[in-house]
Amino acid sequence: MRRVLLGGVTALVVLFTVAPLIVLVFSSFDDGKFFRFPPREFSMRWFEAAFASVEYRSSLLNSAVVAVVATLISVVLGTAAALGLQRTALRSRAALEMVLLAPLTLPLVIWAIALLQIYSWLGVGGTFWGLALAHATFTLPFSVRVMLATLSAIEPGLELAARSLGARPWRAFARITLPLALPGIATSAALSFFISFNDVIVSTFIAGSSWMTFPVRLYSQLRGQGIDPTTLAIGTMIIASILIVVALTELFNRKASRA
């Protein structure tokens, strides 16, 4: 009895967490302009509309470009920082780790309000680089955490062995540690990319009309006009690509751990 109850609550929690995404996917195939339940007819028309729409395409492209640049910065700096943390004396380590993980613990909304003002004084408000830098900053802690976990699982003796056999430090790192850390790097890149791509909280504050990302566009549209079913189709494709990337990194991780 208790077992059933526990399992039931867990099922409810899981359902509660994923139900909105399932409904989003489900409703994107509905023919109507306004979603209603029970649904009327199955249709792909909103997907056709999504591919035909030029305005959505440009905002999606904006999001993708920002996410790629933010991911590059986040993964490179995050990996370097994790390596540095791993080889740092214990006392300063906790403090440095706290600084690096701060964007995870402090609320982004409050940060965004301050950043909005600083950016406008510096004249980078609404620009691509301002946005990319902000995205790199709040995705950095994810890379740091994943890379810390990855690096701590790598046997330190391996790199030492390479060194003792005469490899220069950089070569030992590139030939031993880096390949072993590759699954972690892939995971941090995937996490950073999608967190940046889907961010609406920070971007609505600092992104102007000049570099409008898809979530910012969607948010202002939702407040004004309600749901355009085309965006449901785009949302479905975003979720599908997240699932594909998650499956790929999982496969990659398994392959790497077997090899």
Add this chain to the structure above:
Amino acid sequence: MKRPGPKHYLLAPGVLLVSCVFLAPFLLLVVLSFWTQPEGTLLVEPSLTVENYLRIFSDPYYLRGLARTIWLSFATVFFSLLLGFPAAYWIVRRAVRLRRIVMALMLLPMVCGALLPTLGLVNILSPLGIINGSLKQLGLIDRSIPLLGTQTGILIGLIQAFLPLMVLPLVAVMERLPLALEEAAMSLGARPPQVWWRVVMPLAAPGIVAGSVLVFCAALTSFVTPQILGQGKIATFAAMTWQQASLVLDWPFASALAMVMLLIMAALACMVLGFRRLNWVRP
């Protein structure tokens, strides 16, 4: 050959980025909240006045917004704990094969951002949506129950968004509890509810506290979900702040509003640390 020495320089770029782009703005926010913006202009004047704070605490609009937001945040914490605690226990004690999948699903909303789940929630809660549609099909109601644009709708959205923030720390803490403790209590004659109340709950207290603080802070500063699900009718404190910053463009005042949220969170953090020092979570 010597061991690889400390590599502090590797940390520099990351620490620099977070310090300059993330931490410095928080310091600036404190200063800015004491500045003013003369009426009718968009210029800010450096000064040192508590005018902004007085305005917040003398205007019923902001006070009511604050009270509403705090109430919603507490309700979110309560329901997340109610649902999250048994779920975390199940994940740690019962799940074997499903565990990885369940944990991955808990991370999914974080990767999807705030908007995609909200889009789905609108279609669940709307007058023609899943909930009202199925209730009508079952013949339980004739007219739609209003869910969008109500506090109930917002609460559902907040619980949905932040439930994983409760489950993840609870799982992390419960994982470290040896099963032997529960077995020992059972063998000494404790009934399952007693084991839960007297053994599992007190030992999981750090996880409960961590999860509750995370969920509370997230709910307190949320504005995307409440704004969409509230249909703009119900303003949370963060939404008011966003309005001042993005629409009214009164930045010093927006900074003061943001500082109020930050101070509430700081007070909460101090309370938690204080309780911990008093050994409140005595096993």
